[in-house]
Amino acid sequence: GQQLNQSPQSMFIQEGEDVSMNCTSSSIFNTWLWYKQDPGEGPVLLIALYKAGELTSNGRLTAQFGITRKDSFLNISASIPSDVGIYFCAGADAGGTSYGKLTFGQGTILTVHP
Amino acid sequence: EAQVTQNPRYLITVTGKKLTVTCSQNMNHEYMSWYRQDPGLGLRQIYYSMNVEVTDKGDVPEGYKVSRKEKRNFPLILESPSPNQTSLYFCASRRLAGGPSPDTQYFGPGTRLTVL
Numbered sequence: 001g002q003q004l005n006q007s008p009q010s011m012f013i014q015e016g017e018d019v020s021m022n023c024t025s026s027s028i029f030n031t032w033l034w035y036k037q038d039p040g041e042g043p044v045l046l047i048a049l050y051k052a053g054e055l056t057s058n059g060r061l062t063a064q065f066g067i068t069r070k071d072s073f074l075n076i077s078a079s080i081p082s083d084v085g086i087y088f089c090a091g092a093d094a095g096g097t098s099y100g101k102l103t104f105g106q107g108t109i110l111t112v113h114p
Numbered sequence: 115e116a117q118v119t120q121n122p123r124y125l126i127t128v129t130g131k132k133l134t135v136t137c138s139q140n141m142n143h144e145y146m147s148w149y150r151q152d153p154g155l156g157l158r159q160i161y162y163s164m165n166v167e168v169t170d171k172g173d174v175p176e177g178y179k180v181s182r183k184e185k186r187n188f189p190l191i192l193e194s195p196s197p198n199q200t201s202l203y204f205c206a207s208r209r210l211a212g213g214p215s216p217d218t219q220y221f222g223p224g225t226r227l228t229v230l
Contacts, residue, residue, distance in 0.1 A: 006156070009154075033217070040224075041221075041223070041224075042118075042204050042206070042220075042221025042222060042223060042224060043157070043204075043219075043221055044221075045217065045218050045219060048217045088156055088157060090157075097210065097211060097217045098210060098211065100145070100147075100162050100164050100170060101159065101162065101170070101172060101173075102147070102159050102162075102172070103159070103173060104149075104156045104157040104158065104159070105156055106154060106155060106156040107156045107157075
């Protein structure tokens, strides 16, 4: 099946630092999603991207849909301790919100030191 | 309260003993999906359903069955579980179109399955 390569696998940062993570694929996706998973919980949607080149923000989070449709990145500015968790990218073949099949990256484990 | 519920939350079983993990949502969502989460592999989609009586394979459907006879329920069936199906399983649902945030996929609390 399709695969998404997410990097880095883990990050250890100081509170206040900016964070950047990305996902790449060998095939095209028409929808990109970014999720965060807190310990013991299910993932929660952070940002959804539907158009190549699209840049979308949600508070301190900014994500971009790569122009080639084969990558996406997520930036977190001025990290705080509650940003700790696992961040996942996900891609769908179908465009818009009508997708069914969803492929996830392996996740980036973020640790923030106060 | 809008939620996705899964039962059981924890299950230890033996190889070959059929089991069902139930999933139910109370938000009248069209879309439901099952995922498994394994360390270093992230989440992998097992099956999904776009509506009642409509199901399709995700990336790792082998060894699993699903059914969608009612809109609110989407059980995951392991006919003959094997140790490589030991994993953390999540059910999720979302609205497909219309209303606020059709893209937001709501996840259940997870079911931790161990197959000995």
